[in-house]
Amino acid sequence: MDFDALFTLILTGFQKASIIALIALGLSLIFGTLGVVNFAHGAIYMVATYFAVYLVNQIGFFAALILVPPIMFILGIAMERGLIRYFYDRPHTDQILVTFGAAIVIQEVLKALFGANNIPFAYPSWGLGPLPLHEYLPFLDSVWFPKWQLLLIVVMLVTAGAIFALLQFTRFGLVVRAGMRDPLMLRFLGINITQKFTLVFGLGALIAGIAGVFGGPVTQVNPEVGMHQLVPSFLVVVIGGMGSLSGALVAALLLGMALSFSADYSAIQQIAIYLVAAIVLLVRPRGLLGQKGVME
Amino acid sequence: MTAQAEQPAGAAAGGQRRRLPAPSLREAGIIALFALIVFTLPWWLTAIGGYEALATKIAIWAIFALGFDILLGFTGYLSFGHAAFFGVAAYTTGLMFKHVSGDVVLALLVSIVVIAVLAAVLGVLTLRRAGIYFAILTLAFAQMFHAAALSIFQEWTGGDNGLTMSTKPALFGLPMQGLNVFYVVAVLLVIGFVAARQIKRSSLGLMLRAIKENSMRLQYTGVNVWRYKMIAYMISAMYAGVAGSLMVVYEPYVATKFLHWSTSGEVVIMSVIGGVNTLIGPMIGAGFMLYFENVVQAFIGEKWKLILGLIFVLIVVFLPGGFVDGFNRIRRALGIRTKPRRPNVPDAPETMSRYHDSKNTPAQTGSDN
Numbered sequence A: 001m002d003f004d005a006l007f008t009l010i011l012t013g014f015q016k017a018s019i020i021a022l023i024a025l026g027l028s029l030i031f032g033t034l035g036v037v038n039f040a041h042g043a044i045y046m047v048a049t050y051f052a053v054y055l056v057n058q059i060g061f062f063a064a065l066i067l068v069p070p071i072m073f074i075l076g077i078a079m080e081r082g083l084i085r086y087f088y089d090r091p092h093t094d095q096i097l098v099t100f101g102a103a104i105v106i107q108e109v110l111k112a113l114f115g116a117n118n119i120p121f122a123y124p125s126w127g128l129g130p131l132p133l134h135e136y137l138p139f140l141d142s143v144w145f146p147k148w149q150l151l152l153i154v155v156m157l158v159t160a161g162a163i164f165a166l167l168q169f170t171r172f173g174l175v176v177r178a179g180m181r182d183p184l185m186l187r188f189l190g191i192n193i194t195q196k197f198t199l200v201f202g203l204g205a206l207i208a209g210i211a212g213v214f215g216g217p218v219t220q221v222n223p224e225v226g227m228h229q230l231v232p233s234f235l236v237v238v239i240g241g242m243g244s245l246s247g248a249l250v251a252a253l254l255l256g257m258a259l260s261f262s263a264d265y266s267a268i269q270q271i272a273i274y275l276v277a278a279i280v281l282l283v284r285p286r287g288l289l290g291q292k293g294v295m296e
Numbered sequence B: 001m002t003a004q005a006e007q008p009a010g011a012a013a014g015g016q017r018r019r020l021p022a023p024s025l026r027e028a029g030i031i032a033l034f035a036l037i038v039f040t041l042p043w044w045l046t047a048i049g050g051y052e053a054l055a056t057k058i059a060i061w062a063i064f065a066l067g068f069d070i071l072l073g074f075t076g077y078l079s080f081g082h083a084a085f086f087g088v089a090a091y092t093t094g095l096m097f098k099h100v101s102g103d104v105v106l107a108l109l110v111s112i113v114v115i116a117v118l119a120a121v122l123g124v125l126t127l128r129r130a131g132i133y134f135a136i137l138t139l140a141f142a143q144m145f146h147a148a149a150l151s152i153f154q155e156w157t158g159g160d161n162g163l164t165m166s167t168k169p170a171l172f173g174l175p176m177q178g179l180n181v182f183y184v185v186a187v188l189l190v191i192g193f194v195a196a197r198q199i200k201r202s203s204l205g206l207m208l209r210a211i212k213e214n215s216m217r218l219q220y221t222g223v224n225v226w227r228y229k230m231i232a233y234m235i236s237a238m239y240a241g242v243a244g245s246l247m248v249v250y251e252p253y254v255a256t257k258f259l260h261w262s263t264s265g266e267v268v269i270m271s272v273i274g275g276v277n278t279l280i281g282p283m284i285g286a287g288f289m290l291y292f293e294n295v296v297q298a299f300i301g302e303k304w305k306l307i308l309g310l311i312f313v314l315i316v317v318f319l320p321g322g323f324v325d326g327f328n329r330i331r332r333a334l335g336i337r338t339k340p341r342r343p344n345v346p347d348a349p350e351t352m353s354r355y356h357d358s359k360n361t362p363a364q365t366g367s368d369n
Helices: A003-034 A041-059 A061-082 A092-114 A147-169 A171-181 A183-188 A193-219 A225-240 A245-261 A266-283 B008-013 B025-039 B041-047 B052-075 B083-099 B104-126 B131-150 B179-201 B203-220 B225-250 B261-274 B280-318 B322-333
Strands: A130-132 A144-146
Touching: A003 A041, A003 A147, A003 A171, A003 A193, A003 A225, A003 A245, A041 A061, A041 A092, A041 A193, A041 A225, A061 A193, A092 A225, A092 B131, A092 B261, A092 B280, A130 A147, A144 A147, A147 A171, A147 A193, A147 A245, A171 A183, A171 A193, A183 A193, A193 A225, A225 A245, A225 A266, A225 B131, A225 B261, A245 A266, A266 B104, A266 B131, B025 B041, B025 B179, B041 B052, B041 B179, B052 B179, B052 B203, B052 B225, B052 B261, B052 B280, B083 B104, B083 B131, B083 B225, B083 B261, B104 B131, B104 B225, B131 B261, B179 B203, B179 B225, B203 B225, B261 B280, B261 B322, B280 B322
Parallel strands: none
Antiparallel strands: A130 A144
């Protein structure tokens, strides 16, 4: 395999990982802090794509990009305050059930409002067409890669970087990371952990909002999208190790590569990610970067 | 392990592990009443706006939900992947009808063998983890079968179009159509119900419920917890498989939807709205949901799914015990004494605060390895 083809395959792997990685980051963040598996996270992403397609058509792409993530942040907070917080005391099964129910309700509301059909979400004109990468990178001979897919990779890397910086270098991040370790101790120290966790839920929704704006044109906009994206995102979170953000990223890339490198065998591609998941979980039941004692 | 006394008449079974409490008159009465309700279903269902074929569908889904309760209700393991068993059994039966013969018994037996093997493999993969992991893993592997049916097995499954066949299934020469199908399904449902009740009364059932209470403690007492989880998983998969096969006997067509996560979701919804760990609850849930889907839909149109979703969420929030719990609450409010849910534990309020700290104390979250 020559280097150009390999490079293209790796880029494709990154691109395929990008949307899943963004959704999985939110899932993992919410799970690691609140301990809630959010079956409605796919639905949150789906709501973001609906907002995005509507706003892009009304007021343009950049205005939508500025508006959608904050809207999702507020919706996320509303969801946590209105529904999820009553379930912290309840068994995990109930948390799964209520978020699953919420996902169904969101899906059906969207179906009732906008119909079951696909809503066309066009790429902005500046995002169309391929980019000649060999003009920028001297070690390539001739590699053309779609602009939008490149943008997705950049967005994924920037967002993930921002989240890591937020968690590593700010006081908010310090509290959240401490809360992931031992929430009770934090409460003893007099920190309003509930408020922080509400913000984390909003943050997860905000990331889904970013994913929705950039991913909408790729995943399309219809009431099935939510569940469709949720399953691979869950896989990524489990493979990476529940609650481990870097694990989720690594696992997303692993799955992206599996999808990309199996593309020549189109029949296998559909189940490639599940096979990778099965192998990883047989070898490391805790996930790639999962820690002992987290959420067992 | 003494078999826990479900009722006074069965209390004599102490000491021996395998012996069931002696079947009591009450037990026989319950089964007879159940059989009566099931076998008259086509008539009283028609009286409340349904139709005969709906009775068959309800009975099939009741088998599915009943088996699901053996896993979710007894052991507390929430599977989001039972569509795999339902769907694979349906495809197996469909392929048997299409390529071998329309013999229902043969197709059912082959399906059951296939499902047993499948459940063993998936059990090894998914039962390694409990709780949340289990739910996600079962969901993922079931979706794998859905994806496989649409890709690598497309030639066998017919892909998106589903599997169609011209064979007319028959049971010992009796053509499977109309009420004939219903009676076959009803007989299997009653057998399934009796078997599930026997499991619940047996020491196996006690073990399964012990897994739900505290599987780690159970493991410390030297019990091979994994083995019991596997047994429960396989039994529950068999019920799902039988239901999937019967679905094809009822209507000789296999849709890819049978393998889709929404099928798993439906059986979860049925079980929860009916009331888990009651056996009767999930079956009521199955009836309610199908009645809603087929009869109520005529009045409210496409929004039935939304309303059902809202009912589901409301029940999860306010009435975690489902319809059966609601019924018991009404009875209690009317001053009728009911048995406590767990005979040796007083019905404590479930609002003891475990706020946030539960996740760092493994014993409370049902860890097992």
